[in-house]
């Protein structure tokens with residue numbers, strides 16, 4: 001409640017004493033829980049079993065530097081992308097038609113083993129693997145938010161639906177961790193959903209449903225979903241800069257939990273990091289330090305899952321492409337079943353049977369490594385910004 005008030009009044013000092021208590025509690029918790037090297041490991045483990053500061057420091061630092069590097073190329077690019085093509089009024093009914101079309105394509109079974117409802121924020125929930133439901137939120141002035149939320153939640157839902165029936169009796173019939181879950185939703189949303197092949201496949205349908213796109217060339221349609229533009233708000237960030245928002249929170253959290261920095265210094269540290277990595281500086285607390293609710297309910301250690309999902313996803317993509325070199329041309333033809341089956345066989349069927357690192361090793365033969373995600377980002381934004 002203090003966070004809500006602080007955010008609406010744009011005043012971090014209202015939230016500060018409460019956050020200090022929360023951090024103090026989390027520091028104590030880490031000590032009770034136990035850890036080998038870094039107290040933050042205890043908190044990470046709550047969301048991503050086996051994850052440590054030692055592993056993340058290495059992976060996140062190189063990812064941060066590489067993204068900053070790609071971003072500088074984007075900044076130098078002469079390509080300008082017309083965002084106005086996405087403006088208009090889009091009826092909810094038509095948006096729901098498009099939503100069902102993309103969900104049928106990716107293969108989320110909402111007819112017999114699921115449901116689609118609406119809520120303020122989209123989410124996925126399930127009761128075993130035979131009742132996996134998603135929600136969505138529709139905005140009349142924007143059709144793509146609901147389209148991509150549907151694909152994202154559809155990715156979570158396909159994961160749950162494809163877990164092996166036999167795991168139910170062992171209590172292992174659910175996704176293994178936040179990071180692996182996000183890897184599946186983001187795989188569908190970004191790696192597939194924002195690829196040229198997928199957008200080519202869905203564009204005729206979009207043009208059929210929303211007439212205003214009939215005169216828009218495909219190139220513009222493809223590029224507008226792959227804009228890279230540094231901004232202040234994590235939840236609105238593009239695919240390139242998103243992970244930087246997460247890495248900033250990670251760097252702050254681990255030092256805070258270890259007692260290397262204090263709550264009173266957070267605002268300055270936050271703003272400086274945004275300026276250093278993204279080149280933008282928050283002008284007030286609600287677009288800076290107060291934007292996310294996670295810290296107000298003690299969710300320290302959770303943020304890294306979002307970036308881990310991106311890193312895992314690109315590592316899985318690299319393996320999938322070895323098995324299916326024609327993956328993207330198949331997608332363009334409308335075949336999204338091969339990738340769904342591949343994800344089932346390699347990842348989904350196992351539920352919680354393997355810990356995240358074991359699963360990653362089993363699928364890719366490698367440890368956590370951000371190089372595939374960097375390569376993926378570089379290729380994509382090279383294509384979009386023509387550098």
Ligand SMILES: [Zn+2]
Nearest residue numbers: 152156182185
């Ligand atoms: Zn998600």
